Each structure stands twice: as structure tokens, then as C-alpha cells.
Amino acid sequence: MEEQTLERTVTLGSKSGLHARPAAIFVQTAREFQSQITVAKNDKSVNGKSILSILTLGAKQGDQVVLKVNGNDAQTAVKKLATLLEEDLG
């Protein structure tokens, strides 16, 4: 598979925004992929595999975040991670 960069803007679905539990689920899933993953809100872009960085975004339900994935498994990663962000993870 060839390396590619994919970007998607998603609206956060979790009631509590990116609180510890949804953030942990996201980070754990992100780590299953080799691709580099970043999540950005407004102008701040952070490592999607780092729970501390994700938490510092302070993202709430309904906020728009930009998911950017770069690597060999970008296609699958972006699909799975975007779905996670849109779902209500509690």
C-alpha cells in the first residue's frame, strides 16, 4: 500500500466531548495504526496518539476537529477514527 495523507473534518459526537474515556478509546485505536495521526482544533494541532495532548484541546460535543492521517494505513485509519469521533463514546 502506498503512503498517503488524508484529512477529514468531523463534528464531535461524545456527550462529554473529548473527556478521559472517549479520549482514551480514541488514542488506543489510533495506536493500532502505523500512520502519523494528528487532531486539530482551531489552530492547535496535536499528536493523536497522545492522550495528554488530546485532552489539552479541551474539545466539547459539537466542536469541529480536523483529523489528519499520514502513512501506509491512512485509508483505514481515517475511516475508523472519524467514526469514533462522531460516535457518542459517553
Place this chain on the structure above:
Amino acid sequence: MKILRGTPASPGLAIGSAHTIRPAPPVDIIARRTTDASEETARLEQAIAQAITRMETLQSAAQGATADILAAQREMMDDPELKQGAIDLIEEGFKAEAAITRVATSYAEQLASLPDEYLSARAADVQEASRRIVAELQGVTLTVQLDHTAILVAQDLAPAETVGLNPSLLQAIVTETGSATGHLAIVAQGLGIPAVVGVTDALFQVTEGATLIVDGDQGTVTIDPDQESRAKIEQRLMASLQEKKDLEIYRDRPGTTADGVHIEVFANIGSLAEAQKAVEMGAEGVGLFRTEFLAAQGLPTEEAQYTIYKDVASALQRPLIIRTFDIGGDKPIPGLDIPPEANPFLGWRGIRLALDRPEEVFLPQIRAILRAGATHDVRIILPMIVAPDEVELARTLTEQALQELEKQGQPARRVPIGIMVETPAAAVTLDQFRGLIDFASIGTNDLVQYTYAVDRTNSHVRDRARPLGIATLRLIAQICRAGIPVAVCGKLAGDIEAIPLLVGLGVRELSVPPPRVPVVKRVLAEKTLGEMEKLAKQAIKEY
């Protein structure tokens, strides 16, 4: 032989060897490494891996809200940015301990500055994660774990630190700080483990493995006891063992007076472990589930609360009365900003705080309880009530929550609602609550404190309060005349002298720490209801 004195926090006697838990020294954040960078990085990576393994063991023993907190902390230890940040600082010349503490502190500050209260409370989790990694670097054990029976000697024990403890291996607890009514005391009483707190210098005096006698009634700790003291202790242990055996016959029978009037004997609990203890001791239900312990690390989510209430109710298989959060200025909750108060006991606490901040405090809890009510016999009790309009508001909110749950298709059920009678205002006007509440429970500790205007934590005036004084007893008599079923869940409910008076005044349920349940049943069986009524009448001096 040497005798140390402290505050008795949980009754009982134990002899055993000491397991000391020494607090980690503060981290020097400007410390430079003396090794080369790659060696220091390897040290850090190993420490992180060890901290994670240890945390996973802890997690498997934790439940509910504590489990969620530990999971978050574990995830933070494993954070690639945290690690990389620390490695960068190591390259710059810092020692691993200093590097990780600096990076963690910077994240903690970023989190603390977020407007979202929940997220800013996670700052404490980053600090704790880093503290645990530093402990591994320094070879200090933070996790309290016992693999053999022992007496724990510590500076203090946080709720999270008591999670991994196996109660059957824990013989007694000795701490340097803490009070007779603090968290640790209540946990120890619930588990029936002797405890002495406020033993200044305990860690300085006690060496690891030393033989100790802990007397939780007297509040003494004897180090390296001589032959004579040992023999005395063995004798007393034998006697208390015999007493325990004698009490076993009361375990499986309901509480009744000598003439067969049923008085319910319930238990006060604060955790799942205590719920199990309550069943083991033969409690007929739980009269007081103190939920504020679940909030020690911040208010738990509705989902986390639902899980705990359901787990506790399943373990009990008998009525469970859940007290809504009784929090306020005297017990700070991470993530919940309550301004400091000059008089927290007269301040913004209990139902007052809950009703003023319903979205945050009251509703998630009520929803969780109503949902647990779909499958179990759970009931709600509201703390710090002074007037009926507070109950009306709480009821309206509860009805709204119920309708919302129904709309969302969540199974839930309307449950009985009662109030804590712990203010003189509620005590003398309880009849005004008729039709609004299903039951009432007297919190005697607070009622006595508010009646005699005595702060029970102030040693200068503490003894001026009279738990069994005429003022207390007359208030209880008045409460019992309101035509509402009355329970007592404060300290008096387990007091041998008080029990016949309370029942004689009309109390029909006593709720006590689990290990006290059989004792209460024995005391109840010693007199007839008529005899108790006569005693009560004499005691209140109303002829």
C-alpha cells in the same frame, strides 16, 4: 518496648508485624544527571514500563469510579509525548526524575487552565501518573499491597491507595495524620479493622517488620511489646474472639426486642467491600450509603455511578438507601469549585449545593439511582434538609429526570425518597413533611452538633455536646411523633446505652457500621419494648 499514642479511629485489637509505607521525597526539578543521556533515558523507559505494570495490577482490583481514574492515569503514563518531552530534557542534561516531573507539570498546568471543570481536574491525574513513575525511578513503593498479614504504618492513606488492599491480610492501620471521623477511619470501621490515626512520628519510631500491638479502642500503638504485654493481649484477643462467636447467633435473625417487636438493623457503608461486609454481618439492608467517597477524585459520571449503585445493590439483595452527595466546603472535591467558607458546617453543602447546581451535582446522581431502581430496591435520602420546599424542588427534578429517562428509552423506576433529619429545623417541623417523604433518618452526629452549637472537630468544646442529653432525646421524641417512619443512622444507633432509649422513643430502624450489626441485635433482644419505653420516658424527663 515503647508506647505511642494517637486518636482511636476504629475499635479492635491486633498484634502483628509492621509494614511501613514511606512517602516519596519531593523531586528536585533542577537536578542534573550524572550518567550519560542514553543510560538515563533507559532508566526512564524502564520506570515507565514498571509503573504501567503496577497500575494494571491495581486496576484489576478497582471498581467503578476509582477504576476509571486509574485507567486514565495508566493511559497518561503510556503517553508518547510525555515520554518524548522527558527524553528531550534528559538530552539537555536533566535527571530522569526532574525531566518527567517538569513535563508532567507543564501538561498539568495546561489542563488546569481549561474552562471545562472535568478536564481541569485531570491535572491531578497527570501529577499522580508522574509521581508514580518517579517512585519507580527511586525504587520507592507507592502502591500499598500486602502479600502477607501485616499492620500498615503510613503517613496517610488516600482512597486510591486502599483499593488494592486485601482486607483479610490487613490486621490494623496506623497513620501519622487523619482524624477519628476522616475517610480512613470510616473505611477501617466498615471493614472491622482496628485503626489508630494521628500518631505523630509513627514512621520515625516504627521500623519495617517490627512487632506492634494496635489498640483501636485506646488509641495506642505498642512497639516491640514485652512478654507481659503480649500475654495480656493474647488473652484479650481470645476473649474478643469468643465474643464474636457468641454474636454469630444474631447474624441470621432479624433485629427484635425481647417481646418480638421487629426493629430493622441496617448497615452504613461507603463502598462495595463494605456492602459485602454488611451482608456477612447479617444487616437487613443498608440505611446509609455515603456516596461522597465516590467523589474523592471528582464527581463520577452518571454511568460510573449507575454501575456502582447496581453493583452494590446486587451484592446486597436487600434495600439500599443512597444518600445524595453530602459535599461542601469542608470536603473539597477535585473539579468542583466551592469557595472557601468561614463556617463550612453552616455553609453551601449537602442538598443546598446539589439543588443550586443540579446539572452538575444532583441530576447525574438521581438519574443513576432511578436507573438502578429499575432492577433493585434502592431509595434516595437527601442530606441537610431544613424545609419542605427543598424536598418539593428535589422531587420536581426527580420527576423530570424520570420522564427524560423514559423518553430516552432507559429503564428506570420511581423510588422512595426520604430525608436526613440532622438540623433542629427539620427535627421540630418533621410533621410538615408528611406526604412529601416516605421516611426519615436521623443523623445524630450532625443533629447533636447543631443542637449544642459544638464543632465536633474542636477539641476545646467537643465534650460539651451531649449526644444523650435531654435536648437530643426530646428532639428525637418529637421527630418520632411526626407520623413518618424514623430511622437513626448516626453514631448513637450503635451505642449500647442509646439503643433502648431510641427504640423506646419510637425509632424503628437502626443503621450502624457493618461489624456493629450483631451487637445491636443482641442489645435489642435484652429488653421488651415496654421496658425501653419506660426508660425513654424517664430519660426525657417529661411527666
